[in-house]
Amino acid sequence: MSKGKKKMKFELFIFVFILSMLLAGCSSGSGSSGSGDGQTTVTFWHSLTDTTGDAAEAVIKAFEEQNPDIKIKAVYTANQGEGQNEKLLTAVSGGNPPDVAYFDRFEIGSWADQGSLEDLTELAEESGITKDTYYPFAWEEASYDGKLYGMPISTDSRLVYFNIDHFKEVGLDPNNPPETIAELEDAAEKLTIKDGKRFERIGFIPWFGQGWLYGWGWAFGGEFYDPETKTVTANDPKIVEALQWMTDFAQKYDVEDIAGFTDSQGDGAMDPFLTNQLSMKVSGPWEVSAIEKFNPDLNYGVFPMPTPNGENHTTWSGGWSVVIPKGAENKEAAWEFMKFFSGEEGQKIFSEIARDFSVIDSVNEELGYTEDPILGEFVKILPVSNNRPVMTQGSLYWNELASAVENATRGNGTPEELLENVTEKVNKELNK
Amino acid sequence: MNGNAQKLDPIKSSETPYEKQLKLVPKKKKSKWSNYKYGILFASPWILGLLIFYAIPLFSSIYFSFTTYSILQPGEFVGLQNYKDLLSDSLFWKSVYNTVYFAVFFVPLSIIFGVALAMMLNMKVKGMAIYRTIFFLPTLVPHVALAVLWMWLLNPGFGLVNGVLNTFGIEGPAWLGSVTWSKPSLIIMSLWGIGQAVIIYLAGLGDIPEDYYDAAKVDGANWYQKMRHITLPLLTPVIFFNLVMGIIAAFQQFTLPYTLTQGQGTPANSLTFYVMYLYDNGFKFFKMGYASAMAWILFVIIMALTALVFITSKRWVHYQGK
Numbered sequence: 001m002s003k004g005k006k007k008m009k010f011e012l013f014i015f016v017f018i019l020s021m022l023l024a025g026c027s028s029g030s031g032s033s034g035s036g037d038g039q040t041t042v043t044f045w046h047s048l049t050d051t052t053g054d055a056a057e058a059v060i061k062a063f064e065e066q067n068p069d070i071k072i073k074a075v076y077t078a079n080q081g082e083g084q085n086e087k088l089l090t091a092v093s094g095g096n097p098p099d100v101a102y103f104d105r106f107e108i109g110s111w112a113d114q115g116s117l118e119d120l121t122e123l124a125e126e127s128g129i130t131k132d133t134y135y136p137f138a139w140e141e142a143s144y145d146g147k148l149y150g151m152p153i154s155t156d157s158r159l160v161y162f163n164i165d166h167f168k169e170v171g172l173d174p175n176n177p178p179e180t181i182a183e184l185e186d187a188a189e190k191l192t193i194k195d196g197k198r199f200e201r202i203g204f205i206p207w208f209g210q211g212w213l214y215g216w217g218w219a220f221g222g223e224f225y226d227p228e229t230k231t232v233t234a235n236d237p238k239i240v241e242a243l244q245w246m247t248d249f250a251q252k253y254d255v256e257d258i259a260g261f262t263d264s265q266g267d268g269a270m271d272p273f274l275t276n277q278l279s280m281k282v283s284g285p286w287e288v289s290a291i292e293k294f295n296p297d298l299n300y301g302v303f304p305m306p307t308p309n310g311e312n313h314t315t316w317s318g319g320w321s322v323v324i325p326k327g328a329e330n331k332e333a334a335w336e337f338m339k340f341f342s343g344e345e346g347q348k349i350f351s352e353i354a355r356d357f358s359v360i361d362s363v364n365e366e367l368g369y370t371e372d373p374i375l376g377e378f379v380k381i382l383p384v385s386n387n388r389p390v391m392t393q394g395s396l397y398w399n400e401l402a403s404a405v406e407n408a409t410r411g412n413g414t415p416e417e418l419l420e421n422v423t424e425k426v427n428k429e430l431n432k
Numbered sequence: 433m434n435g436n437a438q439k440l441d442p443i444k445s446s447e448t449p450y451e452k453q454l455k456l457v458p459k460k461k462k463s464k465w466s467n468y469k470y471g472i473l474f475a476s477p478w479i480l481g482l483l484i485f486y487a488i489p490l491f492s493s494i495y496f497s498f499t500t501y502s503i504l505q506p507g508e509f510v511g512l513q514n515y516k517d518l519l520s521d522s523l524f525w526k527s528v529y530n531t532v533y534f535a536v537f538f539v540p541l542s543i544i545f546g547v548a549l550a551m552m553l554n555m556k557v558k559g560m561a562i563y564r565t566i567f568f569l570p571t572l573v574p575h576v577a578l579a580v581l582w583m584w585l586l587n588p589g590f591g592l593v594n595g596v597l598n599t600f601g602i603e604g605p606a607w608l609g610s611v612t613w614s615k616p617s618l619i620i621m622s623l624w625g626i627g628q629a630v631i632i633y634l635a636g637l638g639d640i641p642e643d644y645y646d647a648a649k650v651d652g653a654n655w656y657q658k659m660r661h662i663t664l665p666l667l668t669p670v671i672f673f674n675l676v677m678g679i680i681a682a683f684q685q686f687t688l689p690y691t692l693t694q695g696q697g698t699p700a701n702s703l704t705f706y707v708m709y710l711y712d713n714g715f716k717f718f719k720m721g722y723a724s725a726m727a728w729i730l731f732v733i734i735m736a737l738t739a740l741v742f743i744t745s746k747r748w749v750h751y752q753g754k
Contacts, residue, residue: 014473086715093503114504114718197603198589259609259699264589396717403523403701410611410700421522429717432500 040333041071045088046102047078051289055353056102062349063340070333088325092116097325099334103150105141105321106398109390112144118324120148123335129343135317137387138359142321144390150321151342154356156284157315157378157385158210159302160184166191166201166279177303179310181219181245184280191279192253199261202253202272204280206246207409208262209273211282213401216242218314218386219305224397225389231430232389232397234404234422241308243408243415250409269294285378289355302377317385319359357382393429400426497724503714507721514725523701523709524726530615531706535682538619542678543671546626550633551663564634571627575687582621583608583692608692614702618689629674636670637663639752668749672741679737683730686711706730 048056053076060072075098077087085107091097093116103111111117124130129151131139138152160177167174170190178184184204191203206216217224222238225231233239250258265272272278273287274295281287282305291298304313322338324331340346344360351358351367357379358364364382369375388394400422408415472479497514500507518524553564573581585592586607594604605613644662653661686707689697695712697704706726714723 011469011473089503089715110718111504114502116504256606256610260588260606263606263609264587264591393717399696399712399716402696406698406700412611412700 039069039071040330041073042100042330042333042337043098044072044074044100044102044337045077045098046074047076048102049076052354052356055350055356058353059341059346059349063337063346066340067336070336072337089116092325092327095327097327099324099328099330100322100337101325102153103321103323105138105150105152105319106388106394108142108150108321108323109144110392110394111323112147112149113392116326117149118326118328118331120151120324120335120338123331124148127335127339129339133344134359135361135382135385137317137385138319141319141387141390150323151338152359153320153322153342153347153350154354155317155319155359155382156286156357157317157381158215158282158284159304159315159377159381160204160280160282160306161273161287161300161302162280163273163276164299164301166276174301177301178306179303179313181306181308183310184306185249188249188280194253194257197254197257197260199257199277201276202258202261202278205258205262205278206249206282207405208278209281209283213239213243213246213405214316214386214388215282215305216246218316219307220245221307221312225391227389230391232391232393232423232426234397234401234419234426235416240416240419243405243419246405247408247411247415251411255409255411274298285355285357285375288374300374302374304377304381313381313384315381315385317382317387319356391430393426396429397422397426493724493727496721497728499721500719501721501724502718503720504718510721514722515729517722518725518729523704526701527704527706527709530702530704531683531685533615534619534685534705535679537616538622538682539675539678541619541623542626542629543674545623546629546633546674547664547667547671549626550630550637551659553630554634554637567630568627571625573625576691578621578625579688579691582617582624586617608703609699611700611702614699618685618692618703621688622685629678632670632674633667636667640666641752665750666752669751672745672749676738676741679741680734683707683734683737 046056056074060074064072088097088101108117134152135155138155142148142150142152162177164174172187172190178187188203191201193200214224217239220238220242222236222242223233226233268290273281274291291300305315307313322341324334328334344363347358347360347363348366351363357369364370364379369379404418404422407413408418498511499509549567553560553567588594588604588606588609597604607613607617640663645658648658648662684707685705689703689705690708693703697708710723710726713719713726
């Protein structure tokens with residue numbers, strides 16, 4: 001062999017080697033194509049761990065038994081929550097998405113508007129699935145512009161947890177928890193023990209835990225969105241009132257001292273409500289399992305978020321859904337899986353293991369959630385629960401409201417002007 | 433492969449050119465391509481990577497900054513609208529303020545502490561290797577772990593920092609929970625990780641010839657005069673390097689505040705840094721066009737500052753042998 005030929009071979013080898021490496025890097029990693037034996041593989045991206053992960057696994061197992069021709073390939077992808085969907089985002093824009101994704105319903109509006117979710121309206125109609133099966137807010141949150149984009153899976157609601165022993169200690173009646181804002185303030189004051197700048201115990205912190213402005217705004221009777229004009233209404237006088245109340249609270253107890261207190265606390269077993277340092281806290285049903293796990297002796301109860309006049313108690317709910325990202329390969333098989341997951345059978349399996357509420361009322365009843373003294377309260381309020389507005393700028397609105405609360409309670413501007421700014425900024429984006 | 437092995441052989445490689453000269457030179461001059469061929473081939477993964485994952489996105493972001501690109505949709509061409517919107521975006525200005533605040537305090541402090549530490553670690557004391565290792569160790573800690581660690585240290589209730597302050601009778605602030613103290617807290621945290629710069633300063637110190645100090649000693653200079661007139665001037669090339677790198681890093685501050693505040697920039701946006709807001713716009717709010725515009729503004733700012741440092745460097749940077 002001549003030297004030149006050898007050299008050429010070597011060059012060719014390098015070239016092919018590099019090329020193959022590049023191609024391997026670019027090629028589809030999802031493996032969502034059908035395999036040889038007539039079985040369709042559906043790739044399912046989710047962010048479920050621990051008990052919810054086990055629950056999803058059980059659902060998949062049951063589904064595969066009933067549908068031997070479909071195989072579900074579940075892939076864990078972290079951070080699939082409030083605006084943290086980078087991985088799905090790039091997968092969709094790269095044209096290589098999974099067939100099904102576990103998806104925060106709150107994000108459906110903006111993703112559907114970007115044209116990155118498959119329209120499920122027709123598939124649902126063909127399968128005879130209607131909104132009557134589900135809680136109204138769950139269906140509404142999964143739809144955008146009159147079309148269905150996701151199948152609801154789970155939900156929650158928010159109530160105020162309170163420490164019964166603390167109530168008794170300061171002479172409050174635990175069977176008669178606060179109903180009005182004034183009663184709540186009164187109870188908070190009685191329960192708080194402050195020594196100089198340090199809190200030994202705080203009665204209540206409106207914005208702690210799940211005390212988002214959404215909850216208080218609705219409790220005060222405000223509306224965050226006008227579906228007619230498709231504009232946000234954060235400057236609703238009732239919402240301004242709610243934020244004013246939070247701000248007054250911050251001033252009364254000194255917000256930096258409260259921050260000093262809350263920053264000293266942790267999550268899980270270190271949560272101040274679990275360590276008896278906070279007497280009342282807005283939270284969701286998941287708190288129950290945390291209490292069972294870390295402080296089973298805690299003597300506690302729940303009551304709805306108080307309102308100014310003590311009537312029309314409400315709350316808000318979020319939750320998850322399953323969606324088909326735009327460009328998914330096996331839509332039909334994916335739909336079968338979603339139908340099962342979101343249907344009564346799948347819901348029963350998932351909800352029972354995950355201890356997350358089902359989006360179907362009868363399932364919650366069947367699983368005994370309604371009879372539980374604590375969880376029952378959460379289920380009871382679901383029919384009047386609100387959902388965050390379905391809109392293209394859901395994440396922006398959420399962030400803006402959260403910083404409005406931060407800024408108002410820290411004294412950077414009045415609630416009125418801050419919410420005026422939020423309204424202006426979000427509406428400007430909505431009109432683009 | 434044979435040809436290659438020959439070249440690597442030290443004995444033969446010294447012979448080959450000589451042989452080749454005898455035989456091959458009259459034949460013809462090798463073309464440039466055949467000289468660079470292997471080099472380019474071996475570098476090609478890097479070159480391709482640089483082009484595909486760096487150059488193309490970089491230059492397309494110029495175009496995107498003039499559109500409403502959202503990653504999922506190409507968007508429309510809107511001219512300078514993104515830039516105009518930015519100028520009236522209060523959170524943008526807030527993030528600029530936070531970032532400049534951080535850079536103005538952090539960069540000089542990191543140089544002062546870095547040089548001071550390097551000088552101390554340059555003393556001839558027993559077990560210096562151990563001290564040097566100790567000061568370098570924090571840089572090995574990932575930013576996320578660093579954030580968690582410092583959240584504990586600065587914990588207003590049980591934190592070590594407030595605990596120590598307490599023994600002196602000082603009631604410490606809420607640190608990360610306080611609007612006034614959140615940025616200083618972040619500066620303190622970042623200063624903890626200057627080991628990398630210290631290593632470079634140490635190398636710079638090692639480069640200063642002993643002769644100067646000997647001469648100064650003969651002239652009766654004290655330690656301050658030596659530091660002021662020998663060490664610092666001859667360390668300026670290294671300080672210059674660290675200044676430029678420090679400015680760039682300070683303006684790109686992201687991981688630490690993002691982890692500390694779960695991306696929220698709390699309290700009250702006092703930790704919303706420029707790149708954090710950029711990231712939110714691009715990946716949370718579907719405003720990649722807007723985010724691209726922000727990126728280019730940042731690029732111009734950093735470029736301008738770097739240029740400024742380079743221009744002034746002629747006056748204060750002293751290279752040895754010049």
